[in-house]
Amino acid sequence: MSVMYLLIGCSLFLALCALGAFIWIVKSGQLDDDYTPSVRILFDDFKSKPELNEED
């Protein structure tokens, strides 16, 4: 039954990862605006690469 210690450790670790991800998502502002990204994703990229932005 001592495998339980390992299993509980694993489950806690996974749950901690989820909590960490949640905090990261909130902190980086991804949940602040739940509308604009849904529009943004539908925009097509430029066919020709923008030439003035990149410094090359």
Place this chain on the structure above:
Amino acid sequence: MRIGLEAKEITCYHCGDKATVEPVVFDAHEFCCEGCSKVYQILSSNNLCDYYLIENSPGMKVPLLAGKFNYLDDEQVQQKLIDFRNEQITKVTFFIPIIHCSSCIWLLEHLYKLDGAIVNSRVNFLKKQITVTFKNDSSSLRKMVELLASIGYEPAINLNDIETEVGKTTDRKLIYRIGVAAFCFGNIMLISFPEYFGLDSFTRGAFSSFFGYLNLALSIPVFLFSARDYFTAAFKGLRKRYIGIDVPLALGIFVLFVRSAYEVISHAGIGYFDTHAGLVFFLLIGKWFQQKTFDTLSFERDYKSYFPVAVTAVKGGKEESVPVTNLHIGDRIIIKNNELIPADAILMQGEANIDFSFVTGETSPVPKVPGELVYAGGKQLGSTIELEVVKKVSQSYLTQLWNNEQFNKDNDSHIQSFQQVVSRYFTFGLLAVAFGSAVWWLLVNPLLALNAFTAVLIIACPCALALSSPFALGTAMRILGKYKFYLKSSDVVEQIAAIDTMVFDKTGTITQPAESSITYMGEVLYDEEKTWITSLVCHSVHPLSKKIKNYLGEQLLIPLVNFSEFNGRGIEGTVAGNKIKVGSYAFIFPARESMGFSGENPDVLATRVYVEINGKVPGYFQIKHSYRNGLKKVLASFDKEYDLYLLSGDNESERSRLSSYFSDSDKLFFRQSPLEKLQFIERLQNEGKRVLMLGDGLNDAGALKAGNVGISVTENTAHFSPASDVIMDASMFVKLPAFIKLCKNTLRVIHWSFVISLLYNVVGLSFAVQGTLSPLIAAILMPLSSVTVIGFTMVATTVFARNGGLK
């Protein structure tokens, strides 16, 4: 005669406006003006014409004003506006009210194509904000704003942005607290299950203390981090000798944790850790639910959100941009079309035509002649005028209202909420039961005394009581929000339920400015004549011209020559060889006017606009102030329950007409200044009344603030509205009785759910006082009572809303 009539319908490729007379043609597209065509040129030369593919005619009209943004070169102004700056880059967020479609997002996020200095730009559509990051060496804040303005997206920068402190970081602490509580609650529950199901005999107790310590470890973040606010709030309350709901909550959380920790460490049991984590989790969810805000609305606006940052002043014969806070008495200022007058000033030159609609709600502009005093807050329509400042911005007739003490104190006129009232008695009752059972057990079986004492504090922790208000009020607030009745916070529901007196402003609040009824009286107009009139009035910015244009409907536009506008009097021009004049009685009949005829019928509250075609006057347009649809019904339904008052800044001319609406004509007050309105509300409150104020303009700002509840009525919620507790869309005026009824019913729901939570407490207490409260019973009772109360309040509030006609 009919030269222009073949002109076909042409809409501007950029902004969708009807292109008048001679469209500007570029690239085989028609534009209504040079501005629009210029934006198209900018976009097309940068390969950004996808803009037009996403939506049809997404653009904005662009009034180009050189030098308007010079004040943005000022270091102090920049500091206030900028989010972040280092040696290379600057990050700044602008509010752009015009953002309205996906094309806007597309264009604004491709700004880097227009200006190489822009590193990145991001739009928040719901907040109508754009965050731009640009390189310092090749651009500046002013250039950024000018770029945005040149493509039709002028940021709204007002005095408020400059005067308030920076530090707009959103508070996300509550979300973190909920996240941590949820994580701990879930894991503690998982770990506690074996104990509840009696699996311990199977594992021979080997895991018991391991699970106990694990639970203890998981509970520490809940206790120290997630529940922190309850301890600080309870402590603060106690220091002020005030017992709110936080005291029994903090006591419950504290006792739960300490007793559970003691049980685990002394191997006496498994503790109540999952009850502890669950309690904190549910409480935080309630808090979060209650905190809903309407992002796009601002409830705290004062005149500063409306006044410009800078104004053009004449100094030593030169025009320069001066921050309005630096305006001194005696300064000469220049106000162009559609600009706002920031301080009380005397008109020196030009023909002023001042639109005070933001201040009074009155939409017809007021003409002023040189030498007259013009109050701050009005907007000039028409030509450029020059004024001399006679009062500082903060001391003006209008703005001095904000120096009143009402604006400096926290609103303590608020009625105590049900929760506040109940929790005091509740706390004392709880402590009485806890000490009572402790004393009884000390006499009977001293070993159980502490057990029973703590169990009472644990089970009677008013979790359900603390949840009922947030969920009932939050649900009501969401339902009302769907009907464009936006509350500042959910507490306002209780405030609305408690009022007994209503005070209405007149202009703009119970009258409808946009749809003032307009009729034509006189000889029937031929279709041709209608076309001529439309072709003339479409050249004027005067609101009456716009109303006539709307009234005549879709008409062909014919080229106009010899157009001239006489401020505050009328317009004239020649259409297809016909001389057309449209204007006031004095304008059309100057001879009769000087003999003392006014042409206005004093019994009819209406403005008349006369028409003259080739020297003949076929008739006039009559524009009546009309009251909002359903006003009579709304007032009648309030009449039984509430004291109704009317406060108007206008003269008494409408008294007799309004008397038929208000049952008590002694309660109609006219010629009220902004300050008198405020004092009137205070006087009512001193008589013990709980007052709801309905107003719309800046002149009601004081009364809205002083009232127990202030509702500002607005034709367009995206536009300016003065600081208030509620922002209501004017189209929802008829539903006002339903809104108020819902607020009252929500309070009843809270009362009922309080009874439900008390029933749970009685069951739990019966275990607790006997000293037989097992962790399992607590673990079942606590979430069960919480979920029942949450479910009940949300369902009951929704049912009440539905019965009241709000789905």
